[in-house]
Amino acid sequence: MTSTTALAPVGEDIAEHIQREISEIVSIYSRLYPTQRLNFILYEGKDPVWGEPSVTEGPFTFQPQHMNAQFLGQFERPGAHPGAPGVTIRLSIPRKPLPGEIKQMDAPWAPIRRLRAVHRLAPLVYERIRYQAEMLRKRRSVKRHPRVSLLRGDGSSLLAPPRPPESDKRPAILIGMHWLEVGGAEKLGFDTIRWAQQAGLRVFVAAGVPSIQRLAGKLPDSADVTFLRLDRYLPPDLWPRYVEQLALAENIRLIHIHHCRPLYESLPQIRANLPWVQVIDSTHIVEYADGGFPRSSGVWSNFIDIHHVISKELVDYYREHFHVIGKVRLGRMLDRAEHPKGLPELNMQPGKKRLQVAFVGRLYYQKRPVVVAEAFRALSAWARRNDVELTGKIVGEGPFLDTVRGLLRRYGLADRVALLPANAPVPEILRQSDILLLPSNNEGLALVCYEAVEQGCIPISTDVGSQAEIVPPDLLVPLEPQACVKGIVAAVDRLWRDAAFLSRQREALVRSWTDLTRDPTAEEILMPLYQQAAAGLQE
Amino acid sequence: MSALSKTAAVIVTFNRSAKLMKVLDALDGQTRRPDVILVVDNASTDDTQALVEARARDDLSIRYLRLPQNIGGAGGFHEGLKVAYGLGAHYFWVSDDDAYPLPDAIERLVDAITAFEARHEWRPSFACSRVEWIDGTLCEMNTPRPVWDWPRFLHPEAAWALVDSASFVSILIPRWAVEKHGLPIADYFIWFDDAEYTRRLSRSYPGIFCPESRVIHDTPDNRGVNFALVDEKSLWKFKYGARNEASWRRREAGLMGVLAYAYGVHLQMKGGNVPWKLRQKIFQAIARGMTFRPKVVSV
Numbered sequence: 001m002t003s004t005t006a007l008a009p010v011g012e013d014i015a016e017h018i019q020r021e022i023s024e025i026v027s028i029y030s031r032l033y034p035t036q037r038l039n040f041i042l043y044e045g046k047d048p049v050w051g052e053p054s055v056t057e058g059p060f061t062f063q064p065q066h067m068n069a070q071f072l073g074q075f076e077r078p079g080a081h082p083g084a085p086g087v088t089i090r091l092s093i094p095r096k097p098l099p100g101e102i103k104q105m106d107a108p109w110a111p112i113r114r115l116r117a118v119h120r121l122a123p124l125v126y127e128r129i130r131y132q133a134e135m136l137r138k139r140r141s142v143k144r145h146p147r148v149s150l151l152r153g154d155g156s157s158l159l160a161p162p163r164p165p166e167s168d169k170r171p172a173i174l175i176g177m178h179w180l181e182v183g184g185a186e187k188l189g190f191d192t193i194r195w196a197q198q199a200g201l202r203v204f205v206a207a208g209v210p211s212i213q214r215l216a217g218k219l220p221d222s223a224d225v226t227f228l229r230l231d232r233y234l235p236p237d238l239w240p241r242y243v244e245q246l247a248l249a250e251n252i253r254l255i256h257i258h259h260c261r262p263l264y265e266s267l268p269q270i271r272a273n274l275p276w277v278q279v280i281d282s283t284h285i286v287e288y289a290d291g292g293f294p295r296s297s298g299v300w301s302n303f304i305d306i307h308h309v310i311s312k313e314l315v316d317y318y319r320e321h322f323h324v325i326g327k328v329r330l331g332r333m334l335d336r337a338e339h340p341k342g343l344p345e346l347n348m349q350p351g352k353k354r355l356q357v358a359f360v361g362r363l364y365y366q367k368r369p370v371v372v373a374e375a376f377r378a379l380s381a382w383a384r385r386n387d388v389e390l391t392g393k394i395v396g397e398g399p400f401l402d403t404v405r406g407l408l409r410r411y412g413l414a415d416r417v418a419l420l421p422a423n424a425p426v427p428e429i430l431r432q433s434d435i436l437l438l439p440s441n442n443e444g445l446a447l448v449c450y451e452a453v454e455q456g457c458i459p460i461s462t463d464v465g466s467q468a469e470i471v472p473p474d475l476l477v478p479l480e481p482q483a484c485v486k487g488i489v490a491a492v493d494r495l496w497r498d499a500a501f502l503s504r505q506r507e508a509l510v511r512s513w514t515d516l517t518r519d520p521t522a523e524e525i526l527m528p529l530y531q532q533a534a535a536g537l538q539e
Numbered sequence: 540m541s542a543l544s545k546t547a548a549v550i551v552t553f554n555r556s557a558k559l560m561k562v563l564d565a566l567d568g569q570t571r572r573p574d575v576i577l578v579v580d581n582a583s584t585d586d587t588q589a590l591v592e593a594r595a596r597d598d599l600s601i602r603y604l605r606l607p608q609n610i611g612g613a614g615g616f617h618e619g620l621k622v623a624y625g626l627g628a629h630y631f632w633v634s635d636d637d638a639y640p641l642p643d644a645i646e647r648l649v650d651a652i653t654a655f656e657a658r659h660e661w662r663p664s665f666a667c668s669r670v671e672w673i674d675g676t677l678c679e680m681n682t683p684r685p686v687w688d689w690p691r692f693l694h695p696e697a698a699w700a701l702v703d704s705a706s707f708v709s710i711l712i713p714r715w716a717v718e719k720h721g722l723p724i725a726d727y728f729i730w731f732d733d734a735e736y737t738r739r740l741s742r743s744y745p746g747i748f749c750p751e752s753r754v755i756h757d758t759p760d761n762r763g764v765n766f767a768l769v770d771e772k773s774l775w776k777f778k779y780g781a782r783n784e785a786s787w788r789r790r791e792a793g794l795m796g797v798l799a800y801a802y803g804v805h806l807q808m809k810g811g812n813v814p815w816k817l818r819q820k821i822f823q824a825i826a827r828g829m830t831f832r833p834k835v836v837s838v
Contacts, residue, residue, distance in 0.1 A: 151627045154574070156542045302626070323577070323602040323622060325595035 018042075018072070021093045024229050025051075026077060029089055031249065032234075032242045037079035037086045042072040045092035048101055050210040051233045053091040060088035091233055097212050109365075109399040123370050123407060127481035130365075134441065138288035145290040147321035152271065152302035164276045167251035171534050172202035174243065174252050176260030179231070180205075180213035182362065182422060184447060185284050185293075188310075188333055188522060189258040190218065192282075195523055196256075197224055199530035204250065207231040208260035236262045240269035247274050254533040256526075257281040257304075259293045267303035280529060282308040282522070285444035285465060286317055298322035308525055311445040311466030331525030332516060333447055339517060344456040346506050348434035350499040354389045355492075358433035358457065360426055360448045361440070363398030370400070371439040371481050373407035375488045376417050382489050386496070392417035393433065395424045430455035435492060439477070439484050443467055453513050458505060460491050470516060472508030474501070544649060547628030548573040551615030551707075552636035553581040556590050558757060563594060563601075565639040571646035575626050577602045579619035581609040602626070611728030611779075616707055616736075617836070620722050624714070624838045631712045637757045638708045644668055647752035648711040651699055655747055659692055664716045665737055665746035667702065668709035668754045672761040679763035681706040681756060684734075686745045700748045703741035707733040709754035716740045717838055726833035730764075730780035735787050739835070766804045766821065767811025774817055778824040785828025794829075801825050 022042070029038055039060065045051060070092065079085070111119035111126055119126040155161065173196045177189045196203045203225045207213060210231045219225055234242055239262040246252060247270070255270065255277055257263045270277055281304055283294040291298075294317055297307060301318070307328045309315055318328045348355070357379060361367040376392050383390035394404065394417060401419070408414045420429070426448070430436065436452040438461040445466040449459040453470065461467045462484055463476035474494075477487030495502050548566055552559045559578070566576055578591050578601065588605060595601040604622055606615065616633060623631050630652075632645050652666040670681035684704035693700055707723075710733075720743070723736040737746060762768055769777045781804065788796035804825065808818045 148625055151625055153543075153627050154545055158542055319592070319603060320605060323604045325592055325603055326597065326599040326601065 035080035037084045038077040039088045041074045041090040043070040043092040045094040048097035051091040056088040106399040108402045149301045161275045169251040171253040173254040174204045176257045176263035178259035179207045179209040179211045180215040200534035240266040280306045313466040331522035347456040356433045357392045357435045360395040363400035369404045377411040395420045430457040433457045543629045546573045546630040547575040547623035548632045549619035551579045554583045556587040558637040570643045579615045580605045613727040613732035614725040616723045617725035629714045640754045644752045651749040663747045664740035666711045667705035668752040669750040678756040701745040721837040727783045731783035766807035781824035782828040785825040786831040
């Protein structure tokens with residue numbers, strides 16, 4: 001490799017950053033084009049996450065725009081032989097993120113311009129309009145986003161399928177994540193990285209969505225775990241070929257997809273050229289607008305060996321829309337080791353004079369933070385009427401933080417409802433709380449509900465996704481925002497007034513929790529597959 | 540001739556779980572087991588779903604398509620063929636939930652259709668089995684209709700008669716025929732959907748009747764489709780049959796075709812001494828068929 005030619009003198013930090021990124025880039029493209037002559041043209045990125053890669057196979061002609069103000073320079077990695085064909089790769093090296101960007105990438109949320117006044121005057125009316133738009137999208141989504149699996153031909157026995165090459169490397173797994181940021185799917189992704197390592201697999205991790213990847217630092221610090229920055233430096237259309245090269249070179253026996261779109265799109269290449277590689281995917285939540293990843297996964301179902309799902313709703317979803325049963329495996333996102341043997345008594349008692357209500361979740365629209373604030377407002381009015389001292393804790397960060405803070409201040413709740421960061425001690429907060437609110441627009445099966453129940457805190461949730469599997473019917477409230485707020489107040493009121501009702505809810509919670517813990521966990525479903533792959537066997 | 544022969548069984552069922560399980564057992568025992576078994580459930584209210592799910596958990600070849608409501612046999616076969624086509628099958632073995640194929644029934648059909656193509660160059664648009672009732676006699680309602688030159692390729696060692704109409708009871712349809720002629724008409728709901736479809740397929744080339752492939756049709760009685768048999772209990776089915784066939788005759792032969800059909804129905808009902816009240820309802824159904832123009836959906 002020749003060295004870069006046009007770097008002006010720069011600080012040590014920046015030079016180090018650029019050199020580190022260059023070695024990452026060279027490693028990715030050397031894998032993709034092992035024998036070609038590679039010409040890298042580099043730019044200084046304005047963006048902290050995306051390298052805007054562009055690849056030209058064959059001769060490349062410089063145009064004026066190729067030497068713009070951000071032009072850093074170019075270098076070459078020679079080909080395997082003098083006549084090797086050339087490939088030109090143009091990309092920007094993302095700048096380091098600013099401290100504010102590390103904390104929060106999304107701009108603070110603002111209502112759409114035309115409805116700003118509506119939000120100012122009546123936030124709940126604004127929420128209702130948004131809810132109606134969402135439901136309209138849901139109704140249209142079936143036509144716009146068909147639930148039909150892509151056809152996959154099995155081929156003829158006349159032509160033998162490719163066979164795995166001999167490899168002296170220990171079997172490996174490629175785990176494709178959506179991104180390395182906080183979220184339920186990502187929690188499972190990190191768990192699977194740990195389980196794969198425990199099973200004896202070498203682990204390659206890639207993320208489908210460019211982002212700061214804030215949790216990258218939480219990947220196990222091990223030579224067996226490699227994070228590939230494909231999200232930054234590889235155009236999505238080149239993922240299939242890259243994955244093929246990676247699998248062949250690194251003896252990848254298993255691919256596990258966690259909401260990673262470019263990996264779904266790599267499946268035809270994998271199935272055609274690497275039929276021995278087993279493909280698993282895990283899905284969590286059906287989105288209204290387009291069905292979300294369960295729909296994508298169902299569309300790719302004929303290319304996937306096993307669908308791991310976390311709720312019965314998803315088992316039904318795959319059966320109803322994609323007609324598959326046998327390869328769908330339910331594995332709950334629960335850790336048997338962390339389970340208490342039984343559930344504690346509820347923190348709430350009838351007629352209790354001090355109530356604490358909690359909300360735990362990322363402050364994104366999916367969790368409907370505005371409805372949370374409105375619910376606190378309504379509960380506060382209820383508490384005043386009934387001479388109850390009500391306090392609240394909202395744990396979470398996100399673009400709605402400023403909006404929620406503003407609403408709490410406007411409703412005079414700022415001194416009673418604390419806003420806590422995402423790293424606040426959730427189990428302790430739930431142990432001190434009587435009620436957990438979860439008025440989400442959509443959920444899979446919210447983990448925080450398990451945690452709440454295990455801490456004696458009663459979850460009240462919208463009747464969405466698989467929430468009915470953990471929350472008793474009397475504690476499920478409608479999705480429509482105004483009815484949701486009313487439903488929350490009515491449920492709290494009844495729990496507070498009616499000892500028999502409260503006792504029935506505890507029994508129902510114990511029943512659902514016990515049922516859930518009887519189902520296999522994700523680890524119990526996935527670990528045997530990992531172990532088989534590590535032992536060189538496939539299901 | 541194709542080197543590809545992925546076979547999908549399409550079984551439409553409604554509230555007959557015990558018989559359906561026997562069909563699935565019979566498919567398990569096939570010398571040429573279908574690569575995919577698609578059970579199309581017309582919103583059964585019995586234990587069909589639970590039983591199929593229990594089997595499908597251990598058998599990856601079973602696919603289960605539960606329809607949100609009962610759209611009749613015609614709707615079920617339409618949806619089933621559509622899904623099976625999307626699964627990439629090259630042959631579709633289509634049958635009812637109360638027809639048990641003998642162990643070599645599917646193999647014989649596939650062998651016959653491929654051998655016919657190899658020997659005679661023509662491509663049969665379907666191959667159908669000999670359907671027997673539970674006592675071993677020919678099942679009246681599943682008798683295929685031969686074309687005028689039905690014995691053209693019939694030999695003692697390969698007794699395949701050319702037919703242009705057959706029922707959806709153990710019929711093998713090649714992928715090309717579905718690709719070219721589309722799907723059965725879902726709007727028929729019940730009756731005549733199979734006759735219309737196979738006659739449509741036969742526009743390319745007739746199908747073949749393969750007596751060496753046998754299937755047992757477990758129906759309560761062995762009755763044919765004859766308007767002399769109309770009674771209060773079976774009236775609803777005959778009405779669908781009359782409307783659907785009238786609609787088809789209107790499409791294929793115009794008004795004269797419908798009148799000829801109505802006259803034939805009249806003679807049958809007269810012969811069977813069908814009460815006037817019921818005859819009137821059948822004629823009303825024929826009249827409805829004049830304006831009933833369901834669309835043929837392509838894949």
